Amino acid sequence: MARYQQYFALAKEKGLEALELYLYKKYSLSFSLFHGEVDSYALEDARGLAARGIHNGKIGYATTEKVDKEATAFVIGKVIDNAKAVDKDDPAIIFPGSPKYRRANVYNPAIRSLAVEAKLANLYQIERKLKEADPRIAEVETVSYSETDDEVVLMNSYGLELKNKSNYFYYYASVMVRDGEQTRTAYKIHLSRDPDDFKIDEFVKKIVEEAIGKIGAASIPSKKYPTILTPKVAASLLSAYLDGASAEEVQKKSSLLAGKLHQLVASKKLTVLEAPLTRNCFFRYFDDEGVATSNKTIINKGMLETYFYNLLTAHKDNVTTTGNGYRNGGGKIGIDFVNVFVKPGRKSQEQLIAKLKEGLLITEVQGLHAGLNPQSGNFSLQASGFLIEAGKISRPVNLITVAGNLKDLFLEVKEVGNDSELQLSSFNVPSFLVKNLTISGQ
Amino acid sequence: MISKSIALKVLNLATATGSDFAEIYLEETLSASLSLENGAVETSTSNITYGAGIRLLHKLQSVYGYTNDVSLKGLSVLADSLAKSFHEPRQVTVSAIKKIRVKNAHPIERPLHEVPTTEKIALLKDASHIIQNHDQRIVRVQTMMMDSLKKVYIYNSRGEMFIDQRVRGRMAFMALAAENGKIETAFEGPGAQAGFEFFTKTIDYKAKALEVAKSAIRMLHAAECPSGKMPVVIGNGFGGVIFHEACGHPLEATSVAKKLSVFADKVGQKIANPAVTAIDDGTIPNAWGSNNIDDEGHKTQKNVLIKDGILQQYLVDDFNGRRMGVAGNGATRRQSYKYEPTSRMSNTYIDNGTSTPEEIIAATKFGLYAKSMGGGSVNPTTGDFNFAVSEAYMIRDGKVAEPVKGATLIGNGADILMKIDMVGNDLLRAQGMCGSVSGSIPVDVGQPTIRVSEITVGGRGGSI
Numbered sequence: 001m002a003r004y005q006q007y008f009a010l011a012k013e014k015g016l017e018a019l020e021l022y023l024y025k026k027y028s029l030s031f032s033l034f035h036g037e038v039d040s041y042a043l044e045d046a047r048g049l050a051a052r053g054i055h056n057g058k059i060g061y062a063t064t065e066k067v068d069k070e071a072t073a074f075v076i077g078k079v080i081d082n083a084k085a086v087d088k089d090d091p092a093i094i095f096p097g098s099p100k101y102r103r104a105n106v107y108n109p110a111i112r113s114l115a116v117e118a119k120l121a122n123l124y125q126i127e128r129k130l131k132e133a134d135p136r137i138a139e140v141e142t143v144s145y146s147e148t149d150d151e152v153v154l155m156n157s158y159g160l161e162l163k164n165k166s167n168y169f170y171y172y173a174s175v176m177v178r179d180g181e182q183t184r185t186a187y188k189i190h191l192s193r194d195p196d197d198f199k200i201d202e203f204v205k206k207i208v209e210e211a212i213g214k215i216g217a218a219s220i221p222s223k224k225y226p227t228i229l230t231p232k233v234a235a236s237l238l239s240a241y242l243d244g245a246s247a248e249e250v251q252k253k254s255s256l257l258a259g260k261l262h263q264l265v266a267s268k269k270l271t272v273l274e275a276p277l278t279r280n281c282f283f284r285y286f287d288d289e290g291v292a293t294s295n296k297t298i299i300n301k302g303m304l305e306t307y308f309y310n311l312l313t314a315h316k317d318n319v320t321t322t323g324n325g326y327r328n329g330g331g332k333i334g335i336d337f338v339n340v341f342v343k344p345g346r347k348s349q350e351q352l353i354a355k356l357k358e359g360l361l362i363t364e365v366q367g368l369h370a371g372l373n374p375q376s377g378n379f380s381l382q383a384s385g386f387l388i389e390a391g392k393i394s395r396p397v398n399l400i401t402v403a404g405n406l407k408d409l410f411l412e413v414k415e416v417g418n419d420s421e422l423q424l425s426s427f428n429v430p431s432f433l434v435k436n437l438t439i440s441g442q
Numbered sequence: 443m444i445s446k447s448i449a450l451k452v453l454n455l456a457t458a459t460g461s462d463f464a465e466i467y468l469e470e471t472l473s474a475s476l477s478l479e480n481g482a483v484e485t486s487t488s489n490i491t492y493g494a495g496i497r498l499l500h501k502l503q504s505v506y507g508y509t510n511d512v513s514l515k516g517l518s519v520l521a522d523s524l525a526k527s528f529h530e531p532r533q534v535t536v537s538a539i540k541k542i543r544v545k546n547a548h549p550i551e552r553p554l555h556e557v558p559t560t561e562k563i564a565l566l567k568d569a570s571h572i573i574q575n576h577d578q579r580i581v582r583v584q585t586m587m588m589d590s591l592k593k594v595y596i597y598n599s600r601g602e603m604f605i606d607q608r609v610r611g612r613m614a615f616m617a618l619a620a621e622n623g624k625i626e627t628a629f630e631g632p633g634a635q636a637g638f639e640f641f642t643k644t645i646d647y648k649a650k651a652l653e654v655a656k657s658a659i660r661m662l663h664a665a666e667c668p669s670g671k672m673p674v675v676i677g678n679g680f681g682g683v684i685f686h687e688a689c690g691h692p693l694e695a696t697s698v699a700k701k702l703s704v705f706a707d708k709v710g711q712k713i714a715n716p717a718v719t720a721i722d723d724g725t726i727p728n729a730w731g732s733n734n735i736d737d738e739g740h741k742t743q744k745n746v747l748i749k750d751g752i753l754q755q756y757l758v759d760d761f762n763g764r765r766m767g768v769a770g771n772g773a774t775r776r777q778s779y780k781y782e783p784t785s786r787m788s789n790t791y792i793d794n795g796t797s798t799p800e801e802i803i804a805a806t807k808f809g810l811y812a813k814s815m816g817g818g819s820v821n822p823t824t825g826d827f828n829f830a831v832s833e834a835y836m837i838r839d840g841k842v843a844e845p846v847k848g849a850t851l852i853g854n855g856a857d858i859l860m861k862i863d864m865v866g867n868d869l870l871r872a873q874g875m876c877g878s879v880s881g882s883i884p885v886d887v888g889q890p891t892i893r894v895s896e897i898t899v900g901g902r903g904g905s906i
Binding site: 042043078089176183254367378 | 470475476477479482483485486487489492503504505506507510511520524559560563582618625627671702704780782817819821823827828830847848849850853854899900901
């Protein structure tokens with residue numbers, strides 16, 4: 001990493017107290033089919049540098065995708081200017097390093113070494129099988145493949161140098177089904193770091209089942225229904241709820257979990273862990289401040305055990321950071337979490353369904369960025385899924401909204417299933433059975 | 443930028459294997475942001491975005507790649523690896539590159555990157571104080587300013603070269619009010635393709651800051667919105683997000699070309715109530731969503747999408763236009779060189795009608811007045827959409843009554859277009875960021891006050 005020494009040299013010359021560089025490199029290849037032909041092929045090769053530096057006790061930021069001599073002067077100059085602009089009374093912290101790191105190699109060279117022809121052959125097969133599966137499949141909208149290598153290097157003027165490289169691939173397909181005047185769509189993503197665990201027939205079957213299952217969907221009467229959330233839906237709502245466990249949100253009075261440490265914030269059926277050291281494509285052994293990460297319990301049988309901390313928020317609360325300082329772009333280090341999972345229960349989704357005389361299985365929610373207020377926890381979301389009658393799925397449902405408050409929802413989880421599924425968000429959670437949710441339809 | 447001779451070499455390398463079109467899109471963007479918490483500067487950042495994307499087209503196939511290495515070597519490696527997708531004899535040879543003049547329609551008085559940071563901070567502190575001082579229940583205030591200077595260089599195998607410069611600035615205000623464990627937030631984000639004068643002269647930022655504070659406080663005491671089907675009057679300005687999501691996206695060639703849109707094959711047909719005329723206009727001077735040229739080099743246009751309820755045309759990029767048999771109409775956009783360009787909206791709005799907003803409310807016996815909207819999303823194939831309402835009131839006996847919160851509007855785009863039965867005369871545009879296949883881009887949404895005769899309203903306040 002000698003080429004970056006000029007940054008540290010210039011920083012020293014200009015009187016910076018400390019400097020950190022975060023270097024990222026991304027390679028990705030994707031292609032897609034439409035009507036039996038490759039209609040798009042994309043190659044990405046990107047790199048960049050994000051810098052943070054301390055000047056007169058304040059922290060300044062700069063990023064660049066141009067890496068030359070001029071860029072070095074730009075970055076150091078802007079770090080100083082930007083530090084001078086800061087007047088909030090926060091301590092400026094750049095981290096010298098943790099005593100121990102639990103490094104692991106999660107990069108799988110098998111993904112890139114597999115021939116492009118083989119990946120393409122899979123796409124042709126998926127498209128053909130989707131078309132042949134059912135006459136009501138009117139169009140295979142997209143079949144695509146994508147593989148990505150991500151590399152981050154963190155280095156600072158205290159001599160710390162950490163590197164993490166990971167990769168993954170995914171297959172994606174979406175179909176449109178038509179029955180009379182009704183049009184429905186369904187899609188699926190298979191994300192993994194092991195090319196061997198992709199089973200085409202299973203992938204195709206799931207998309208077809210979902211698409212065909214939606215035909216004839218209609219609204220239902222407005223009232224409260226006992227509701228089962230599929231792993232995908234449960235994961236997105238849990239993720240929104242855990243945003244409130246960010247110490248920054250709590251300290252800035254923007255969280256519904258403020259003041260709830262060591263109190264019940266969820267049903268006793270719920271135990272939630274963050275396990276960044278899980279050896280999958282989301283693995284991280286250091287956060288974006290260079291702090292060693294660790295696996296930990298966040299909610300233990302409904303009880304909130306800890307907030308998520310970075311160095312600054314930990315300093316304010318006089319605690320140790322939990323290693324959850326992550327970047328969101330080129331500025332301030334925010335708080336995030338990776339590889340969150342919920343301790344599974346014993347029952348399958350079918351067994352949960354069998355328990356309900358009348359209820360709802362929600363398979364999709366839309367508009368989380370707008371219909372859910374992460375501060376108050378109130379949500380009102382467009383949803384679709386299936387009506388459950390006499391312990392069985394009776395018909396598809398769409399154009400309904402599900403409304404409530406996240407805290408109430410998680411307190412009312414009656415049971416969790418055993419069907420955990422890894423999502424693109426890195427959440428790995430099973431189905432949840434919730435006592436009652438307010439549904440508006442007809 | 444790169445020299446014409448480098449562009450020429452790379453384009454000829456890219457077209458060596460039979461592609462019928464090649465294009466280099468090079469970008470250098472200088473951007474900055476300032477973020478204040480409760481009136482104190484927390485973060486100040488400066489960023490350089492720099493790189494090039496190369497696109498090859500071969501009939502209905504597209505191949506795209508990008509790199510930060512814009513040297514002859516870096517671009518040649520990329521062009522060469524992209525060209526490997528095709529195996530035919532050369533069809534196109536580029537012999538010379540000619541610069542095409544781009545006329546600037548967006549005059550700037552004081553470019554934001556030249557304004558001292560202290561001046562920007564003074565404005566943000568003032569806005570923050572206005573919000574904080576409005577009411578002691580406002581416990582958190584965020585004020586931000588973002589600006590960017592984007593230089594774009596486009597070279598293509600027709601031998602054309604375009605250079606464009608895009609200057610944008612935006613302020614954002616967020617107020618968080620809390621009382622007895624209840625939390626409400628409000629947001630405003632005025633922006634333009636203009637300089638500092640937009641904040642100091644064009645808009646009244648003090649009034650906007652105060653409105654954010656008032657809105658957060660008003661919602662603190664609002665009852666939960668009831669649910670059910672009812673007439674909904676949607677306020678002007680950001681209310682236009684409903685048209686943007688439910689109708690604008692399905693009119694993009696991205697979904698129309700492959701006939702994956704509910705509006706495919708419907709030009710000349712009635713798709714909306716005759717009260718509705720809708721326009722996408724990328725030429726409005728200094729508007730947030732405008733551009734001089736689109737990202738293929740075409741001049742932006744004022745495109746009438748729907749006239750008196752009849753579908754006139756789609757938003758088309760050259761590549762999707764091939765499948766549709768029409769030419770691009772200046773609507774091709776992308777977030778940056780990291781995205782392959784495609785058809786997108788610019789400043790999209792429902793045009794003025796004849797009713798006053800007061801007449802529309804007075805003509806509604808019972809319903810919801812969605813004064814300001816949050817965001818939403820749509821499935822372009824089915825047209826199913828959802829929107830969050832950020833400030834709402836019940837309408838009772840033709841009058842605006844009590845405030846309600848937590849409302850969501852859901853429905854189907856094709857269905858709702860037919861049900862817009864009153865259109866006001868108070869057209870206003872508002873700024874937003876639109877995310878889709880070619881990334882996140884600045885757009886204006888807009889409309890006058892309109893009434894939809896029936897929408898499903900979701901809320902936690904029980905059935906109506």
